Amino acid sequence: MTEKNVSTLKSHSVMLVSENEAIAQIVADVFPAAEDNKVTENASSFQALNGTALQLAFKHDLVIFEIDPDDAVEVDAIKDILAHRDDDTLFVALTQNDLTISKARELRKIGIDEVLPLSIDGEELKAAVSEKISARSVPQQAFQSAATVLGRVIPVAKSRGGVGASTVAVNLACSLVGGKGSLFRKSSKSRVALLDFDLQFGNTNVFLDLEDNGGFLQLIENAEKPDDRFLSSILQEHTLGVDVLCAPAPMVPLQSMRPDMIEGMLDLLQQRYDYIIIDLPCAVVEWVEPILKRAAQLALVTDTTVPCVRQARRLIDFYREANMTLPVEIVVSRERNSMIRPSHVREAEKVLETKLKHWLPDNPKVARNSVDLGRPIVDMKPQSDLGKALSKLATAVSVEVQPVAAKST
Template sequence: MTEKNVSTLKSHSVMLVSENEDIAQIVADVFPAGEDNLITENASSFQALNGTALQLAFKHDLVIFEIDPDDAGEVAAIKDVLEHRDDSTLFVALTQNDLTITKARELRKIGIDEVLPLSIDSEGLKAAVSEKISARNTPQTAFQNTAATLGKVIPIAKARGGAGASTVAVNLACSLAGGKGSMFRKAKKSRVALLDFDLQFGNSNVFLDLEDNGGFMQLIENAEKPDDRFLSSILQEHAMGVDVLCAPAPMVPLHSMRPEIVEGMLDLLQQRYDYIVIDLPCAIVEWVEPIFKRAAQLALVTDTTVPSVRQARRLIDFYREANMTLPVEIVVSRERNTLMRPSHVREAEKVLETKLRHWLPDNPKVARNSVDLGRPIVDIKPQSDLGKALGKLAAAVSAEVQPVAVKST
């Protein structure tokens, strides 16, 4: 994706529909006049604009307005404007802080690009608007060329809960993105998405100091394939260069997702990103099949205990039912490799039918600091034994994953 600059927003024409002086000041802070921004204030509602709203709105790059979702007349007025919209004007609604996900979804369905709380500060508004403007400006036609390649889907599975799969997923995604602290930082940066599909116990966001924005719950409640605009709105950009879909904060049933929703997401994401890293639940669910049909590589995190090795073998067999040629990298977590292979390691390699190449040493201090600070290990301690091991894993995955050609239609 294009880089998003949230430090300044230059040369924009903004229409503000609000009588709230605090909101007016926040908008002025985000779009300072000294940077060639022009703000037109309309201290009224869309209903009160008496037919002039349409002409006024589409003369601006951005329309920021207050709306009460329970005010049917005002909702109808903005809906009428949006029915005549083109893609050049961005509409951002400010509404009550305790708005339910259902009502927010209803506002987005009529065409509003972003729904934000009235309590938002200037930094929050700046970040949200900048992300939307950047997403709007990202060329979409470039991804439709049938000669292009699709992004590589890399699922991260685990043989047991607590194996460290989220640590692997987060640090792998950040390394592949070539962000600060990554061993790939001198190379051309890749576009990377990280999806936390561990619906019930996902915590990838904790490693990145991100809060759930409710996007996954909206995706589930919509119960339909997302479009590109909606998918862009629920992904959160991290400073390490990764766009993240957090697992839902509320506990939801694993069957809440459906295969067609996952398939629709991957259709869009593979056109936009170079890598899609997916943190999977420790469960067998129907909707993982589209992931493994498209997977270019699987990283399976385990230890070398007998129960974990047996479960890892079962998972490999199950996932290969969807993709018989799926390459699998076994990642041994919290164990250090030794020159002489102990008997239990040799037995594990025999059961898994592969040499155990990737070992993540047990370093509880570094791992704990990563979680407490909300920063990936490859960022805060890339030269630690654990940081180096994660970097080597990312290098191996990057080297072995091959481009996937788009099929001609």
């Protein structure tokens, strides 16, 4: 059913290769002629265009087409067109709803910018296309300009799985943006990126109601340092102002990433963002080292049980092998601070060699609702005890983290 209240996109030339009337109507609603758009409907396939497809395609800003990934002849026809690509024309494929991830990746490998289901509605198409157009419009100098200050890298680690590190990472990122919906107020908003590097068990996207767009898998499969345009295309912009790289939905080996790939990403991200929040895996892997070397501060989430405190101590020692001066902020999860320190807290402070300053009270109702609704606590319940504690943590981080001088070029 066609959406009736579709936010429109202005001033675009669209080539539609489809005989599906429902799709044609949706495209017409998203790109109405009244908004200075021009939609040209063509044959049902690129094969049917009899050699004119190449000439036609690159006369448009956007090409939307149906494709059966099992139709080798049609796939080859599109592949041939994309091989001659020399401009910013955007190619969006519509295909069966049950398309496997592997087949979707194969389509992206030949150069198709986005693969969407045929059941898509107007709002979904508009959102997907807007995201890709925005990524294409990011000027390269946004990444490459010789800024005087580099963005601050803040990894979030955990002493055990399930301790709440992803909750901290997501809410810290959203709070650091500033603006409405957060207790963390700023005169101007910060640019914040959230990277879920917990490759096998990452779920920050759940807290933000985002679906994996396959970007991380593309990054892994390319096996090369990403350039600015590619990196921009795989980051997803959340309504709260955070740009997110979701962990891959399929299980991938922890060694899928390499230190040089991480360094290449951070080179670009630190020039574009004020803060880069990284949710680390609960594992010791080689590619974490370049993150730690660039970290302005590390948040280590734990509880005060003996096993977790001991593991936190081991992690601190390991992290400081990569960065001897790394400031580590211990965040105690699911426990309220008290005026009189219990004996187990005093013992934990002795083992960790620091005073425990950051406490997140146990509020399972708010935490559960946040996950179920896909809304960060600082946005959904900013006045709750947990929301206030998370915002207070973000304030402390923003004050304590010092600017990093840019590298000379």
